[in-house]
Every structure is written in structure tokens, then in C-alpha cells.
Amino acid sequence: MEADLADLAEAIIGVGRELRLRPYPDVVELTASEAHVMRHIDHHPGVTPSELARATGLQRSNMSTALRTLENRGFVERRTDPHDARGVNLFPTRRAGENLKRLRRQWAQQLSGALGGDTKDAAAATALLARVEAALMADRLG
Structure with a gap:
């Protein structure tokens, strides 16, 4: 069981890396920190900067830099x-x-192609990974 879970973690990291390495035409690229900040704001509109810093786990200075860049690029408003x-x-x-809509469409195309169009297990995999992410985040935030 331990090996299976370690393999799952490794697969998650590998898939994330492969998705990040792909060029996505018509999508504004973000740094890893900017994408992390943007993802949280997308999922939690109205979040405060303090809540954002805590939830993302980024150092305050890195979060502020990412947030300032996102605001300057017209992605976030205060x-x-x-x-x-x-x-x-x-x-x-x-x-x-x-931008997110275009990115999600291209991710879906990438994954569909990688799976040969066999997406029957995608919803179950998404639910499992969402559960894992929520539990890991809750553990980190205490």
C-alpha cells in the first residue's frame, strides 16, 4: 500500500510537469507562483491577501510579487x-x-489525447485527487 501511494504521488508530479511543459497557444503563461495564487483566487473569489498567503503557503514576499504581477497583467482586481x-x-x-477557459480546454485536449479518448475514469480520478488535496491542505493549515 505504501508503494502504491508513493507511486500515485510520483505520477501526480509527473503529469503536472508534463502539462506545464506543453506550449499553449493563446494562453497567457504564468509562473508557478502566479498560477498557484491565481488558482486559489479562482476557487475562492473574495479571498483576502492574508487568507491567500496562508492558503497558498507562499512566503509573503513571493505571494505579494505574484499578486502584483497578476494585477498588472489584468488578471486580479482588488x-x-x-x-x-x-x-x-x-x-x-x-x-x-x-485565459483559464482556454487553458482548461487545451488541458482537456492534451489529456484526452494521452488517454486515447478513454476518459471514463476521469471523474473518479478527479474526485480522488480533490479529496487528497483538501486533506493535505487541511493538515498543513492545522
Whole structure:
């Protein structure tokens, strides 16, 4: 069982690497940190910068740099927190959504091709990996 789980972790890393190495025409490329920050904001619109730093596990300076770059590129917007005018919430922009849509379409094409069109187990694999990610993140955040 331990070997199976280690093999699963290795496969996840390998698939992620292969997906990152592919060129994606018409998609604005992001650094690993920018993509990590953007993914969290996409999944948690309205997140505060402090929540974002904690959730991503990035050092504050790296997170700030990635966030500033994403804002400058028109991917993230800051809005005043409706409950506390001193705070801000972070939201993906329409540009970010369009970029993500193009990227997801190209990922789907890559995976479909790699699987020879046999995608019957994709939903079960996605559910398993989402469960693993959520549990690992909860463990890290304590």
C-alpha cells in the first residue's frame, strides 16, 4: 500500500510537469507562483491577501510579487471589503476567466489525447485527487 501511494504521488508530479511543459497557444503563461495564487483566487473569489498567503503557503514576499504581477497583467482586481473599508478582497477578472477557459480546454485536449479518448475514469480520478488535496491542505493549515 505504501508503494502504491508513493507511486500515485510520483505520477501526480509527473503529469503536472508534463502539462506545464506543453506550449499553449493563446494562453497567457504564468509562473508557478502566479498560477498557484491565481488558482486559489479562482476557487475562492473574495479571498483576502492574508487568507491567500496562508492558503497558498507562499512566503509573503513571493505571494505579494505574484499578486502584483497578476494585477498588472489584468488578471486580479482588488475591491474594498464591504465589511471593513480598511481591507481588500481579491477577485479574478474577466481576462483571467477567459485565459483559464482556454487553458482548461487545451488541458482537456492534451489529456484526452494521452488517454486515447478513454476518459471514463476521469471523474473518479478527479474526485480522488480533490479529496487528497483538501486533506493535505487541511493538515498543513492545522
